Amino acid sequence: MKFLKNRAVLITILLFFVAIQLYSLNIREKKSQNFIAGLVLTVTYYPQKFIYLISDKVMNSWQDYMDLVNVRQENIKLKEDIRKLRIEKFELAEAGIQNKRLKKLLDFKEIPSSPIVSANVIGGSPSLLRLEVIIVDRGSSDGISRGMPVASLDGIVGKVLTVGESSSEILLLTDPVSAIDAFVHRTRVRGIVKGSGEGCTMEYIEQNSDISVGDKIISSGKEGFFPKGVIIGTVTEIETKGSFLSAKVSPLVDLDSLEEVVIILKSNNIVLNE
Amino acid sequence: MNKYLSIIFLILISVVFITIQTTLLSPKNLGYYYPDLNLILIVYLGIYSEIRGGFFLALGNGYLMDVLSGNLPGIFTLSRLSAYFLVRSGSNHVYLRRVLVQGLVIFLATIFTWIFIITIITIKKGDIADMTVKAVLIQAMVNALVGIPIFWMINRVNARFQK
Numbered sequence: 001m002k003f004l005k006n007r008a009v010l011i012t013i014l015l016f017f018v019a020i021q022l023y024s025l026n027i028r029e030k031k032s033q034n035f036i037a038g039l040v041l042t043v044t045y046y047p048q049k050f051i052y053l054i055s056d057k058v059m060n061s062w063q064d065y066m067d068l069v070n071v072r073q074e075n076i077k078l079k080e081d082i083r084k085l086r087i088e089k090f091e092l093a094e095a096g097i098q099n100k101r102l103k104k105l106l107d108f109k110e111i112p113s114s115p116i117v118s119a120n121v122i123g124g125s126p127s128l129l130r131l132e133v134i135i136v137d138r139g140s141s142d143g144i145s146r147g148m149p150v151a152s153l154d155g156i157v158g159k160v161l162t163v164g165e166s167s168s169e170i171l172l173l174t175d176p177v178s179a180i181d182a183f184v185h186r187t188r189v190r191g192i193v194k195g196s197g198e199g200c201t202m203e204y205i206e207q208n209s210d211i212s213v214g215d216k217i218i219s220s221g222k223e224g225f226f227p228k229g230v231i232i233g234t235v236t237e238i239e240t241k242g243s244f245l246s247a248k249v250s251p252l253v254d255l256d257s258l259e260e261v262v263i264i265l266k267s268n269n270i271v272l273n274e
Numbered sequence: 275m276n277k278y279l280s281i282i283f284l285i286l287i288s289v290v291f292i293t294i295q296t297t298l299l300s301p302k303n304l305g306y307y308y309p310d311l312n313l314i315l316i317v318y319l320g321i322y323s324e325i326r327g328g329f330f331l332a333l334g335n336g337y338l339m340d341v342l343s344g345n346l347p348g349i350f351t352l353s354r355l356s357a358y359f360l361v362r363s364g365s366n367h368v369y370l371r372r373v374l375v376q377g378l379v380i381f382l383a384t385i386f387t388w389i390f391i392i393t394i395i396t397i398k399k400g401d402i403a404d405m406t407v408k409a410v411l412i413q414a415m416v417n418a419l420v421g422i423p424i425f426w427m428i429n430r431v432n433a434r435f436q437k
Contacts (some may be wrong), residue, residue: 006363007359007363008360008362008363008364008383011356011359012356012359012360015352015353015355015356016352016356016390016393016394017354018348018352019353019390019394020394020397020398021401022348022349022401023348023349023394023398024398025347025393036337037341037345040337040338040341041341041342043289044293044296044338044342047289047290047293047297048293048297051293051294051297051298052297055298057295082414083333093420116335123293123297123300123342124296124297124300124301124302124303125295125296125300125301125302125342125344126292126295126296126300126310126312126339126342126343126345127301127302127339127342127343127350128301128306128308128405128413129346129349129391129402129405129425130346130410131302132299132344133342133343133344133355134295134302135342143390153340161345162341163343163346166314169341169342169344169345171344171399175344176401180289189385191407197401256302257430259292272333
């Protein structure tokens with residue numbers, strides 16, 4: 001026990017027990033963010049933004065060069081896409097008019113859609129321990145606050161975890177802490193989508209529910225956090241877990257190569273008139 | 275005056291290292307093969323730093339890791355502070371300024387910090403993500419290889435402030 005007389009060893013043991021206590025305290029959900037965490041984000045924002053701008057410039061130049069190589073074939077493909085989109089646009093306009101008319105008939109009240117702020121991803125987690133964190137170049141000065149939902153063009157990305165003056169940390173939906181109330185788009189079967197590191201799992205689905213591989217999962221908006229109807233991902237596997245079903249969900253957004261996201265400043269909902 | 279310049283230099287290096295680690299060398303892009311510049315700097319402080327502020331720099335660097343890794347509850351702050359104390363204590367008893375020994379110290383410090391973190395998370399039944407023995411060993415090896423030229427570089431720059 002001679003080594004215990006060493007001051008560094010004693011300090012290490014002490015710090016180990018302090019760390020256990022701090023970790024226990026943190027398991028109970030923290031409601032607020034401390035001031036120093038915001039300060040750290042603010043201090044690291046400028047160098048991160050600087051590196052982002054330089055790497056973005058380099059990547060763009062390279063991309064411009066690569067684009068030139070296949071420009072002719074791409075042009076033909078784009079023209080074809082435009083033709084298809086025009087047809088789709090016409091059909092959507094028709095559906096929109098019909099939708100408005102039906103809502104009026106059913107006496108639906110629509111709350112105007114929420115304002116959004118677009119943001120660039122300027123960094124990621126510095127540690128292997130928690131990879132499901134990204135840093136974006138928008139902060140409290142842009143109206144961002146803790147807990148706001150974050151999405152991309154393809155679907156849900158996560159929520160705002162820590163806010164600095166000009167940057168914020170986003171916790172991705174694949175993080176084990178993340179949980180979203182959701183349902184199956186096709187059948188409206190409900191469940192909770194939880195992060196599992198590499199992907200997500202939809203849990204607490206009632207046995208005998210109509211769910212199958214390939215179904216799209218969308219947010220229900222019931223927890224009042226994510227807007228209703230935003231796509232989360234696709235079911236890839238279904239298994240029985242106790243008295244419930246559990247489905248593996250592959251997020252539609254490629255969370256490993258995110259470049260831009262939108263932060264929703266307030267949830268939007270469609271509610272029935274009382 | 276030189277002492278203050280040295281502290282400012284080490285603070286700047288801390289910010290630069292954490293910035294590089296969250297952008298160009300983020301584990302999100304490199305997987306297990308990312309060099310943990312933040313830990314390398316803490317080992318450097320343990321071996322070389324003559325200043326009293328070494329403790330606060332180690333504390334601050336650990337805290338940077340905690341905040342930028344999703345606001346973790348001091349797990350990096352305390353594990354890295356422990357690593358700093360152990361290296362500092364070791365440098366009082368063993369000559370740690372040989373290149374190969376430094377590589378070994380970085381290797382062991384990486385393994386120590388991960389054991390510290392994984393033990394706490396396992397006790398509290400938390401999620402240790404993809405951390406396996408293989409991942410820890412790869413990380414330790416990469417840190418040792420990258421750490422040696424970084425030590426040389428910091429020493430070269432720091433020596434200018436001592437003149």
